[in-house]
Amino acid sequence: MRNLRLHGLCIFLLWMWASVSYAQNAVEALRLWPSPSNTRVVLDLTEAPEYSYFTLSNPDRLVIDLKNTSASVDLTAQKKSSPLVKKVRYSTPKNDSSVRVVLELTKKLTTEIFALPPTAPYKNRLVIDLTDGSAASSAQQPVMTTANSTRDRDIIIAIDAGHGGEDPGSIGPKRTYEKNITLSVSKKLAKLIDDEPGLRAVMTRTGDYYISPNQRPEIARKSKADLLISIHADAFTTPQPSGASVWVLSMGRANSELGRWMERTERHSELLGGAAEVIQDTVSERYLAQALLDMSMDHSLTTSYDISRNVITELKQVTKLHKKQPQAASLAVLTSPDIPSILVEVGFISNPTEEKNLNWAKHRQRLANSVFKALKQYFKRLPPDGTLWANNAQNEKRTHRVRSGESLSLLAQRYNVRIRDIKEANNLRTDTVRIGQVLTIPST
Numbered sequence: 483m484r485n486l487r488l489h490g491l492c493i494f495l496l497w498m499w500a501s502v503s504y505a506q507n508a509v510e511a512l513r514l515w516p517s518p519s520n521t522r523v524v525l526d527l528t529e530a531p532e533y534s535y536f537t538l539s540n541p542d543r544l545v546i547d548l549k550n551t552s553a554s555v556d557l558t559a560q561k562k563s564s565p566l567v568k569k570v571r572y573s574t575p576k577n578d579s580s581v582r583v584v585l586e587l588t589k590k591l592t593t594e595i596f597a598l599p600p601t602a603p604y605k606n607r608l609v610i611d612l613t614d615g616s617a618a619s620s621a622q623q624p625v626m627t628t629a630n631s632t633r634d635r636d637i638i639i640a641i642d643a644g645h646g647g648e649d650p651g652s653i654g655p656k657r658t659y660e661k662n663i664t665l666s667v668s669k670k671l672a673k674l675i676d677d678e679p680g681l682r683a684v685m686t687r688t689g690d691y692y693i694s695p696n697q698r699p700e701i702a703r704k705s706k707a708d709l710l711i712s713i714h715a716d717a718f719t720t721p722q723p724s725g726a727s728v729w730v731l732s733m734g735r736a737n738s739e740l741g742r743w744m745e746r747t748e749r750h751s752e753l754l755g756g757a758a759e760v761i762q763d764t765v766s767e768r769y770l771a772q773a774l775l776d777m778s779m780d781h782s783l784t785t786s787y788d789i790s791r792n793v794i795t796e797l798k799q800v801t802k803l804h805k806k807q808p809q810a811a812s813l814a815v816l817t818s819p820d821i822p823s824i825l826v827e828v829g830f831i832s833n834p835t836e837e838k839n840l841n842w843a844k845h846r847q848r849l850a851n852s853v854f855k856a857l858k859q860y861f862k863r864l865p866p867d868g869t870l871w872a873n874n875a876q877n878e879k880r881t882h883r884v885r886s887g888e889s890l891s892l893l894a895q896r897y898n899v900r901i902r903d904i905k906e907a908n909n910l911r912t913d914t915v916r917i918g919q920v921l922t923i924p925s926t
């Protein structure tokens with residue numbers, strides 16, 4: 483009797499073991515990240531998924547089969563709504579050890595599915611990116627028409643809040659997510675810009691969703707931005723480093739140890755975001771190499787560098803600086819050679835004091851104010867052609883963009899002013915000027 487019972491228990495344990503080994507993986511959660519042009523659906527899993535999928539029409543559905551997986555979460559409990567997804571539910575699986583997930587879609591969509599490895603704060607994931615091609619192009623339309631209006635155009639500043647959605651960015655010791663800090667500072671900056679006549683802000687993201695690093699400069703390009711400013715918060719493996727820094731695109735390799743480290747983490751962040759960018763990366767590198775030959779690159783780099791210096795000067799008034807000079811690196815968001823682009827690290831989220839400061843709305847407002855002040859100063863001095871500010875400035879003063887072969891003495895002769903006066907008007911310490919540099923020509 484006793485033996486029999488023990489035997490039964492053994493069989494039961496064996497059966498348990500067998501069923502466990504069949505379903506090694508488990509669906510633990512479902513998350514939805516709707517953005518204006520797409521929706522990202524994420525399934526959180528305990529292990530790397532083995533999956534296959536297919537689509538069905540009338541009505542449009544996406545069906546995903548997960549091998550060796552059990553379902554331990556109620557998918558219908560997900561309350562976030564998306565204009566692209568009606569419902570996510572389970573359906574009859576292919577066999578006992580698999581799970582079938584069905585996404586009921588509102589229309590036919592472009593789908594991209596890939597697995598992501600664990601990265602804090604998430605475990606293994608299966609990511610489903612759903613894009614409505616027709617909506618994405620029409621969303622850009624209003625921007626284009628306002629930019630083409632007859633009156634002197636606005637100076638357009640694209641603000642890029644780093645990370646978002648599935649990608650939290652760096653996480654502070656008190657669990658502050660970089661993506662939330664960057665969005666808050668960006669929104670405050672956008673408000674200041676939009677309140678200023680002649681300036682207009684365009685945000686690459688306005689909510690908590692993911693945009694790939696390659697897509698960010700694309701949004702700036704489509705809205706014909708005069709400047710792309712990307713907002714981030716730094717992090718390091720130790721709590722000591724602190725302070726803000728400003729980054730510009732590097733034509734060569736990163737010019738410092740910190741720059742090389744940034745490039746590595748940026749790559750990491752791309753992996754976090756999705757598989758597509760990693761493949762595209764080689765293409766964008768090639769594109770970059772070609773564009774480097776373009777003359778517009780020269781202007782764009784000079785502008786980026788000049789603006790970054792202004793931003794550093796202003797940031798210094800409200801926060802500690804990590805680097806007193808603009809830093810150069812080839813980061814994905816800065817690979818836009820035709821648009822002047824800078825990246826501002828507003829502080830170290832990994833430093834407990836700075837994490838506290840960044841969580842303080844008043845501090846974030848101060849950061850936004852200082853960046854705004856720097857941009858305003860720069861564009862007051864050098865407004866882009868055809869803008870309201872350029873028109874207003876026309877009668878106020880003359881400027882000259884240095885071309886190849888020109889020197890200070892040549893310019894002094896041409897404008898009939900003293901070299902000393904040009905130097906004074908532009909805060910020059912030496913007699914050297916660089917190609918593309920824009921000088922204020924003092925009145926005689």
Ligand SMILES: [Zn+2]
Nearest residue numbers: 644651714715
């Ligand atoms: Zn970041």
